[in-house]
Amino acid sequence: MAYAVAEASLSRVLVTGGGGQLGSALAATVPPSISLRALGRADCDISNPAAVDAALDAEEPQLLINAAAYTAVDRAEEDADAAFAANGEAPGVLGEACARRGIRLIHVSTDFVFDGTRSSPYPVDAPTAPLGVYGRSKEAGERAVLDSGADALLVRTGWVYSHSGQNFLRTMLRLHGSHEEISVVSDQVGTPTDAYSLAYALWAAAARPALGGIYHWSDAGVCSWYDFAQAIGEEAHALGLLQAVARVKPIRTEDYPTPARRPAYSVLDKSLSWRDFEMPPTHWRSQLRAVLTRLKETAHG
Template sequence: MPDNPLSKVMISGAAGQLGSALCLSAPPSIELCALSRADCDISDSTAVEAALDAQRPDLLINAAAYTAVDRAEEESAAAFAANAEAPGTLARACAARGIRFFHVSTDFVFDGLRSSPYPEDAATAPLGVYGESKRAGEQATLDSGADCLILRTGWVYSHDGQNFMRTMLRLHGSHDEISVVADQVGTPTDALSLAGALWAAAHRPGLSGIYHWSDAGVCSWYDFALAIGEEAFALGLLPKVAAVKPIRTKDYPTPAQRPAYSVLDKTRSWQDFEIPPTHWRSQLRAVLTRLKEAEHGC
């Protein structure tokens, strides 16, 4: 790992899925300042500046976001406040103080019309308010003048919190059959894997700009749901698995349109972060194992 004087890191959104993973996986040499929404309103420039002046971190990682994709269609002001205005506020405050800034973005900045992985320089064309707000956050970060790195990802899940894996576990346990969209394709991302990528980048001070990260491989939501049931059953987390029925997006209408193809090209991240890719199914097994340990202590 490159020599780097990184010693103190502030994490905004520390109580969320990614923030919790960042705190859990932080290198022991790092002093953490973990900020939840209750600790600091990151859309309030005065509060942000006060927090930075009090703590003087070497790096601020913004793990906070508005992620309710469908609700964003009716709550655009809230989505833009959290996903566009707040990152800009954080980035400008960091720029004024010489603090490095990391921001996490999404595959939803793309329209999903490609059939090959999206590189970092692909044109953005979000399909809904959530994606638009995240793209605006990227631009605000880049315009801030901060030493910044933006990491796009997608399909993030973990052993705790609210996410697709947890929902599928519940449905496998309570239903005989579940219907899952099979024509939306991407890559599941373990929150701890994503956190590991951010920590790797944090120790490489020369890295900046936009990067992509997810686990390796490609699947549909249907494939993911099927694998969740199979792996959870094998680990003894489920007494049985439901039959998983593939359906089309048009058969499951939602307020927000989602990209049909959102696979990200991670080649640059794998090289620059010096992290070997791990297939999403292996990561799923690891996440479910953590869940079993958390719930059963074994």
């Protein structure tokens, strides 16, 4: 999967959250015509207006992509101040700083702003009703960006994973390799999203400066975490990454209690982004195969 950036005038991009799986994917997929500078948490405290001002003045980007987030969904229930600082306040700081300088902002949000009570994909204008602290903090960040006065585009996504870092894929590979049976919830439904697929979508959005407002992006298709866990085992075994595959036992959410409530259904309606980003939909299972192939190549490289 590769998409050319059509906006020839875009040459300088700054990414916040450069150390995360999405930030790493953006760096790995950056079009050759773009000079990218990625800042991690140690490089810039994005909740500090003075630090953000200094970074933007030093880098002078034409576009800022905010891939930084507090993503520990369960820990957020006990650490709300940190979640709201990173997810709720910092995006507003970035937005206001970008607005003052005429810098375009692309901000990444989450399917967890919804309560999961629908049975059909969430359109971009669906009412938000987050169930927990993480979702509420991301919802606050959305409002802050949209109210900042910046030329902003907001992209909601969900179930993001990659061949590196800590995520559901890596956890399932470890459990498949060490257990005969694993239990995974089967009544939470969404769409797994390859971080590289999301990165390509963000670059496609970056190439279209007239776009703004809220968009949804994930890979195509629908599955439960149970389905995803089974597919990981099957695809990894087929690629020789696993010698044996554990039995995957479906369980209900109530059988696996967690501090944070999660939406039972968080499939996003991506039709607007597929049209406006000019991105063809790719099924999540195909992307899973691509991610595992990437993992295999990295391990052997």
